[in-house]
Amino acid sequence: MNKEQTITGIIRGTGACVPKRVLDNNEIAGFVDTSDEWIQERTGVKRRRIVESETTVSMASEAGRQALEEAGVLPEEVEMILVATGSADRVFPCTACQVQEALGAVGAVGFDLNAACSGFLFAYNTAQAYISAGIYRTILVIGSESLSRLVDWTDRGTCILFGDGAGAVLLRAEQGRNYRPAAHSDGKGGPALTGPGAVTRIRSIDGDSSKTKTEYITMNGKDVFQFAVRKVPQVIQEVLDENELSAEDIDWFVLHQANARIVDSVARRLRLDIEKFPMNLQEYGNTSSASIPILLNELNRKGVLREGQKLVLAGFGAGLSWGASILEWKSGSKTK
Numbered sequence: 005m006n007k008e009q010t011i012t013g014i015i016r017g018t019g020a021c022v023p024k025r026v027l028d029n030n031e032i033a034g035f036v037d038t039s040d041e042w043i044q045e046r047t048g049v050k051r052r053r054i055v056e057s058e059t060t061v062s063m064a065s066e067a068g069r070q071a072l073e074e075a076g077v078l079p080e081e082v083e084m085i086l087v088a089t090g091s092a093d094r095v096f097p098c099t100a101c102q103v104q105e106a107l108g109a110v111g112a113v114g115f116d117l118n119a120a121c122s123g124f125l126f127a128y129n130t131a132q133a134y135i136s137a138g139i140y141r142t143i144l145v146i147g148s149e150s151l152s153r154l155v156d157w158t159d160r161g162t163c164i165l166f167g168d169g170a171g172a173v174l175l176r177a178e179q180g181r182n183y184r185p186a187a188h189s190d191g192k193g194g195p196a197l198t199g200p201g202a203v204t205r206i207r208s209i210d211g212d213s214s215k216t217k218t219e220y221i222t223m224n225g226k227d228v229f230q231f232a233v234r235k236v237p238q239v240i241q242e243v244l245d246e247n248e249l250s251a252e253d254i255d256w257f258v259l260h261q262a263n264a265r266i267v268d269s270v271a272r273r274l275r276l277d278i279e280k281f282p283m284n285l286q287e288y289g290n291t292s293s294a295s296i297p298i299l300l301n302e303l304n305r306k307g308v309l310r311e312g313q314k315l316v317l318a319g320f321g322a323g324l325s326w327g328a329s330i331l332e333w334k335s336g337s338k339t340k
């Protein structure tokens with residue numbers, strides 16, 4: 005427990021980029037057996053964006069560029085770029101290296117981190133660890149996904165949920181309180197939500213091309229739902245206890261945007277007003293590791309977040325993985 009002021013990463017800029025192409029529920033109902041009514045009632049999603057010309061790298065770069073601009077930080081000043089993604093354009097080079105090139109962040113070391121929908125939260129925690137250890141002072145943390153390329157568009161149980169996009173935050177080392185995060189993984193639960201194998205062979209070493217497989221996201225929706233509504237309130241309570249705070253001390257709970265019923269249930273289980281749980285999944289669906297920074301950027305740009313407010317970020321998803329972190333919002337001294 006560390007209540008005293010020390011070195012911590014403060015968000016000084018945010019950014020987001022979503023594809024132009026809007027795919028609404030009615031259009032999906034044109035090719036799988038579903039309806040706008042069912043999707044909205046069971047998930048809260050009305051529409052989502054899907055990539056056409058955009059890529060995981062291009063969206064990540066644009067979100068990162070906006071975050072740098074707001075922070076008044078030059079690309080050359082960035083020391084590290086962390087990209088959370090489960091849908092990189094390539095296995096390598098990593099997304100972060102391509103973002104570095106696109107932004108001209110020539111001095112930054114970059115790597116990707118994959119923890120599915122928990123990815124942004126875990127990348128944010130990683131950046132905070134580098135900052136509090138005194139290793140780097142200026143870090144760009146991005147979540148970027150093109151999940152529409154991994155979705156089975158004939159499976160109504162999954163294709164209705166996901167969307168594409170990217171969000172970013174620029175962290176700078178400043179005086180502040182260092183909050184301890186809470187984070188967990190459970191590999192046993194992995195089969196409940198899986199993505200395609202990273203490597204698809206055109207021709208195997210023994211010349212057998214039949215070994216090439218086309219795989220998609222698979223999900224046991226009920227199991228993932230149950231996992232989320234049980235574990236997310238627990239981990240939020242855990243991070244509050246760990247930092248000697250109570251739920252009443254928190255102004256905003258920025259949860260991974262998977263399903264409105266999950267967010268509602270978490271608020272109910274914590275006996276908190278749903279107004280403290282902003283949502284934008286109606287517009288974007290579940291953008292996995294991009295959902296938290298896209299929402300943060302929206303709240304920031306709309307002026308909803310105020311100096312000194314406390315936020316809980318909570319992510320959860322494939323792995324299984326889940327976690328929560330606390331941050332204090334500083335807006336007053338942002339360079340314009």
Ligand code: UT7
Pocket residue numbers: 037038039042043046047121160161162164223224225226228229232262263290292320321322
């Ligand atoms: O980042 C984490 C990612 N994953 C999640 O957050 C997923 C969490 N789970 C969910 O969001 C929900 O489980 C879903 C939205 C995926 C599904 O909702 P559900 O209320 O759990 O539905 P269900 O799977 O229990 O299915 C109920 C019925 C079934 O029909 P029968 O067997 O009762 O006749 C399904 O076949 O609804 C049917 N169904 C659909 N009907 C219309 C499933 N998907 C659809 C659909 N449209 N898209």
